[in-house]
Amino acid sequence: MDQHHEALAARAASARARPARGGGWRWALPALLLLAPFLLWPLGAMLWRGVAPDGVLSASALREVLGDRYYWERLGFTAGQAALSTAFAVAIGLPGAYVFAHIRFPGRALLRAAVTVPFVLPTLVVALAFQQLLGPQGWLNALLARFDAGPVRAVGTLWIILVAHVFYNVAIVIRIVAGVWANLDPRTEEAARVLGGGRLAVLRRVTLPALLPAIGSAAALVFTFTFTSFGVVLVLGAPGLDTLEVAIYRLATRLVQLPQAAVLAFVQLVATSTALMLYALFQRRSAAALALRADRARPLRRTSAAERLLLAIVVLVLGVLVLAPLAALVHGALTVGADGGVTAANFTRLFEDTGRSSYVPPLRALRWSLTFAAGAALIALVVGAAGATAVARARGRLALVVDALLMLPLAVPAVVLGFGYIVTFNRDPYDLRGSPWLVLLAHALVGYPFVVRSVLPVLRSIDPGLRDAARALGASGWRVWRFVELPIAARALLAGAVFAVAVSLGEFGATVLLRRQQFATLPIAIFEALGRPGDVNLGRALALATVLLAVTTASFLLIERLRYREVTEF
Amino acid sequence: MASLTVRGLERRFEDEAVALSGVSFHVPGGRVTALFGPSGCGKTTVLRLIAGLDRPDGGEVLIGGHDVLRIPAHRRDVGLMFQELALFPHLDVRRNIEFGLRMSKWPKRAREARVMQLLQLVGLPGLGQRRMHELSGGERQRVALARVLAPEPKLLLLDEPLGALDEPRKEELRAQLGELLRRLDTTAVVVSHDLRDAIALADDLVVMADGAVLQAGPLSLVLAAPASVAVARLLGWVTLAQGPVEHGRIVEPSVGAIAVPPGTDAGGQAQVLAHPASLLAVPGGMGLGSGVEGTVLRSSPEGPAHVLEIALGGRTVSRVRWEWDLAPPPVGSAVAIAARPGTLRFFRTIDDWEPVGHGAPAPVGGVEAAEDVAVVEDAEPQAGGVRGPGVA
Numbered sequence: 033m034d035q036h037h038e039a040l041a042a043r044a045a046s047a048r049a050r051p052a053r054g055g056g057w058r059w060a061l062p063a064l065l066l067l068a069p070f071l072l073w074p075l076g077a078m079l080w081r082g083v084a085p086d087g088v089l090s091a092s093a094l095r096e097v098l099g100d101r102y103y104w105e106r107l108g109f110t111a112g113q114a115a116l117s118t119a120f121a122v123a124i125g126l127p128g129a130y131v132f133a134h135i136r137f138p139g140r141a142l143l144r145a146a147v148t149v150p151f152v153l154p155t156l157v158v159a160l161a162f163q164q165l166l167g168p169q170g171w172l173n174a175l176l177a178r179f180d181a182g183p184v185r186a187v188g189t190l191w192i193i194l195v196a197h198v199f200y201n202v203a204i205v206i207r208i209v210a211g212v213w214a215n216l217d218p219r220t221e222e223a224a225r226v227l228g229g230g231r232l233a234v235l236r237r238v239t240l241p242a243l244l245p246a247i248g249s250a251a252a253l254v255f256t257f258t259f260t261s262f263g264v265v266l267v268l269g270a271p272g273l274d275t276l277e278v279a280i281y282r283l284a285t286r287l288v289q290l291p292q293a294a295v296l297a298f299v300q301l302v303a304t305s306t307a308l309m310l311y312a313l314f315q316r317r318s319a320a321a322l323a324l325r326a327d328r329a330r331p332l333r334r335t336s337a338a339e340r341l342l343l344a345i346v347v348l349v350l351g352v353l354v355l356a357p358l359a360a361l362v363h364g365a366l367t368v369g370a371d372g373g374v375t376a377a378n379f380t381r382l383f384e385d386t387g388r389s390s391y392v393p394p395l396r397a398l399r400w401s402l403t404f405a406a407g408a409a410l411i412a413l414v415v416g417a418a419g420a421t422a423v424a425r426a427r428g429r430l431a432l433v434v435d436a437l438l439m440l441p442l443a444v445p446a447v448v449l450g451f452g453y454i455v456t457f458n459r460d461p462y463d464l465r466g467s468p469w470l471v472l473l474a475h476a477l478v479g480y481p482f483v484v485r486s487v488l489p490v491l492r493s494i495d496p497g498l499r500d501a502a503r504a505l506g507a508s509g510w511r512v513w514r515f516v517e518l519p520i521a522a523r524a525l526l527a528g529a530v531f532a533v534a535v536s537l538g539e540f541g542a543t544v545l546l547r548r549q550q551f552a553t554l555p556i557a558i559f560e561a562l563g564r565p566g567d568v569n570l571g572r573a574l575a576l577a578t579v580l581l582a583v584t585t586a587s588f589l590l591i592e593r594l595r596y597r598e599v600t601e602f
Numbered sequence: 603m604a605s606l607t608v609r610g611l612e613r614r615f616e617d618e619a620v621a622l623s624g625v626s627f628h629v630p631g632g633r634v635t636a637l638f639g640p641s642g643c644g645k646t647t648v649l650r651l652i653a654g655l656d657r658p659d660g661g662e663v664l665i666g667g668h669d670v671l672r673i674p675a676h677r678r679d680v681g682l683m684f685q686e687l688a689l690f691p692h693l694d695v696r697r698n699i700e701f702g703l704r705m706s707k708w709p710k711r712a713r714e715a716r717v718m719q720l721l722q723l724v725g726l727p728g729l730g731q732r733r734m735h736e737l738s739g740g741e742r743q744r745v746a747l748a749r750v751l752a753p754e755p756k757l758l759l760l761d762e763p764l765g766a767l768d769e770p771r772k773e774e775l776r777a778q779l780g781e782l783l784r785r786l787d788t789t790a791v792v793v794s795h796d797l798r799d800a801i802a803l804a805d806d807l808v809v810m811a812d813g814a815v816l817q818a819g820p821l822s823l824v825l826a827a828p829a830s831v832a833v834a835r836l837l838g839w840v841t842l843a844q845g846p847v848e849h850g851r852i853v854e855p856s857v858g859a860i861a862v863p864p865g866t867d868a869g870g871q872a873q874v875l876a877h878p879a880s881l882l883a884v885p886g887g888m889g890l891g892s893g894v895e896g897t898v899l900r901s902s903p904e905g906p907a908h909v910l911e912i913a914l915g916g917r918t919v920s921r922v923r924w925e926w927d928l929a930p931p932p933v934g935s936a937v938a939i940a941a942r943p944g945t946l947r948f949f950r951t952i953d954d955w956e957p958v959g960h961g962a963p964a965p966v967g968g969v970e971a972a973e974d975v976a977v978v979e980d981a982e983p984q985a986g987g988v989r990g991p992g993v994a
Contacts, residue, residue, distance in 0.1 A: 495686075495688065497684055497686050497688035498688050498690060498691075500650075500655050500675075500682075500684070500688065501682075501684055501688035501689075501690070502690075502701070502705075503654075503655060503674075503675040503676050504653050504654075504655065504675055504676075504680065504681065504682040504750075505676075505681075505701050505702035505705055505749070505750075505753065506676045506677070506679075506702050506705035506706050506753060507676050507701075507705045508674070508676045511676075511705060515701070515704070515705075516690060516692075519692045519693075520691070520692045
């Protein structure tokens with residue numbers, strides 16, 4: 033073991049001494065070709081509307097937004113709910129991370145996968161699931177009614193939003209923190225114990241400080257995702273409970289107040305960029321602790337009574353948190369409109385043309401969803417693999433800059449991206465309004481960062497000696513990548529691509545703005561059905577959501593099979 | 603069978619790489635040269651520069667008479683076997699060996715035949731499908747060797763080819779590698795910090811320390827006649843006596859005196875070195891030996907004789923054979939040291955005895971020495987009554 037660690041340390045030292053050199057910028061080209069026209073330009077055009085509403089510089093929109101209490105409240109609410117969501121996710125995720133990192137129990141792999149499923153679920157599916165669980169007709173109120181307890185009003189409150197956000201993001205905390213925790217050198221803790229530290233003292237003074245970067249990076253990521261929450265808030269929220277993203281959407285679609293929307297978008301961009309920068313900072317620090325340690329440092333060991341109790345609580349909480357809403361969703365799809373019985377009518381009804389102009393044939397929606405997902409994943413694969421290589425080959429500070437630039441799509445709210453496209457690609461010769469290509473590109477943009485994050489740690493862990501060996505055996509720079517780096521990173525690459533598929537399947541914010549009836553995706557179909565009253569439409573939405581759940585879960589289970597050991601940043 | 607010429611190679615200190623200053627040597631086509639020196643003296647850096655993995659800050663590298671510095675690593679047609687082996691973990695044995703062949707676009711059939719041939723050559727037939735983690739240390743070493751040999755490079759560079767092995771395996775593979783290199787009749791540079799590797803594998807020896815070449819020449823010549831105290835020390839020679847030259851002898855109080863060859867200036871400081879293999883311990887106080895006496899620190903039976911560890915003045919001369927008697931001399935007793943005729947080397951220094959370990963170029967000269975150093979060839983056999991009476 034020691035020898036092994038020394039070998040790893042030596043390898044790390046030689047990696048520092050001899051970074052792969054040269055030609056790094058060429059690898060950034062595919063990302064730049066995607067980013068410049070389809071992110072930076074529309075984003076710039078969108079922001080320009082804020083500072084120059086009528087084509088000339090003017091602070092009118094800015095003044096209007098800054099002078100309106102309503103927007104300040106939106107900002108306060110957005111930041112507040114994000115902070116609370118993050119706090120809860122960390123509070124629930126930490127014990128979970130401990131359990132996954134330290135305790136071997138039957139069903140560990142299954143629970144680990146189950147907890148992560150929500151992360152890749154489309155927001156609309158999650159929102160619907162919680163409506164079925166906590167809504168007026170939901171499981172909770174049905175249960176309470178049995179005990180003659182009054183109905184609880186959860187929908188339209190802050191609480192249901194928080195619960196949904198925790199449901200969504202607890203996996204991020206668990207995966208990132210457990211990954212580091214499992215690889216912490218147990219000897220430092222043992223040394224602290226021998227030096228007279230009690231369990232709590234060791235936890236507080238040794239373990240938590242070591243975990244802090246991981247917790248920090250997880251928290252920053254959760255904050256980013258919850259700050260930009262859209263679908264969940266749109267469906268489960270109420271007036272007064274709008275996030276900035278929802279406010280932007282309303283401003284732009286209903287009131288056609290693009291300048292004001294642009295100002296809000298700018299505010300949001302600043303917030304998310306800051307959070308993502310914190311994420312990158314923490315990530316680098318915890319990556320230093322984790323560098324190159326693909327093998328777990330801590331053996332999963334026998335458990336104490338206290339740990340078994342903790343295990344029971346964690347399994348129960350996570351199980352209920354994850355399974356209850358999804359079960360309620362499926363149950364709803366099978367029972368709504370069936371007068372107490374079970375029915376497949378909601379599914380068969382999907383194929384009946386309502387005759388409305390907004391009717392989306394489910395098979396066509398599924399086909400478009402899969403088409404976009406496959407295309408976006410393909411683009412994400414190329415852009416992400418090349419981008420990760422660029423970051424891996426860049427030195428020092430340049431690597432940070434390139435990395436940050438590549439992560440930009442995560443900081444740009446999907447709704448803002450959608451609007452950027454609408455205000456940019458609306459003139460000849462690039463009038464792409466109503467073109468499915470824009471949807472595809474938007475999906476690729478939000479998907480490829482996941483490929484980068486999945487592949488980068490693997491690329492960085494490749495012994496530079498292997499590249500030297502390949503070169504000495506006659507491989508040019510490109511062939512070194514093709515025959516050494518690519519095959520080694522292949523599994524991580526595929527896992528990232530499947531993430532991109534999942535993200536594309538669930539993408540809603542940008543798609544809803546770019547949608548056309550002819551190429552509506554499953555989330556759009558759900559949204560359309562939700563917008564109409566009556567059990568029939570609700571049943572239709574639930575059935576569609578169930579289909580989407582099945583497709584996403586299936587694609588996600590692939591990730592779990594393809595994960596390159598436990599080295600990945602997500 | 604291309605020749606290799608390295609001329610005035612310079613490399614500035616950067617990160618953890620070792621700096622080189624003016625490294626020059628020549629490897630004639632078909633010969634094997636060992637690059638020998640302590641760890642961290644720049645041997646690996648030289649190989650990386652020859653292979654084109656790093657760029658030198660000055661100097662030139664000629665392969666087959668052609669300057670190759672402008673040719674990128676992958677077109678130099680040089681085979682480099684890495685100390686850490688750097689085998690591809692994602693490929694099996696067969697594909698590792700095949701890698702270079704694919705890069706130089708060999709047709710499939712030729713590739714397959716070549717891989718079979720190499721598996722046979724390195725003694726691993728039937729292991730083609732194994733993954734790297736399923737191999738023993740010795741097997742990995744052989745795969746790395748096969749991989750570097752496969753594309754038939756013009757020039758073979760082996761960096762500590764036996765480095766990662768335990769001692770018994772090392773013995774075994776050393777012999778096989780030596781035989782293989784002779785059979786292949788290829789131009790090769792073997793880097794090692796173990797003199798035994800150099801002796802077993804090489805025709806020529808280049809001795810390096812602190813990023814510079816101290817001496818280069820045919821193996822037997824360098825071994826028999828180290829050009830400086832520094833080289834002699836690296837090759838395992840020990841100092842028999844050091845001190846002022848008086849009346850044609852190096853005199854060291856408490857050790858003794860050894861006659862210097864005629865014509866040596868009197869008055870200067872000098873030292874005389876010998877390789878332990880050419881020394882023999884004989885009873886002290888009887889006028890036997892070369893004129894120096896020491897104290898027995900320890901003795902151990904070895905083969906048919908005994909090996910003594912002997913203190914000479916403040917120094918320890920380790921491992922001198924004792925064949926005088928069936929029993930070793932008691933610890934603490936005085937013994938004299940005899941040297942085989944013609945095996946002593948004399949060096950006269952101007953001011954510094956200890957060039958090794960200070961990092962400065964040795965101020966002691968060699969055979970082709972500068973004028974500030976008087977190098978004296980062997981002492982007269984008068985001092986070396988090695989084959990004395992006794993153990994026959």
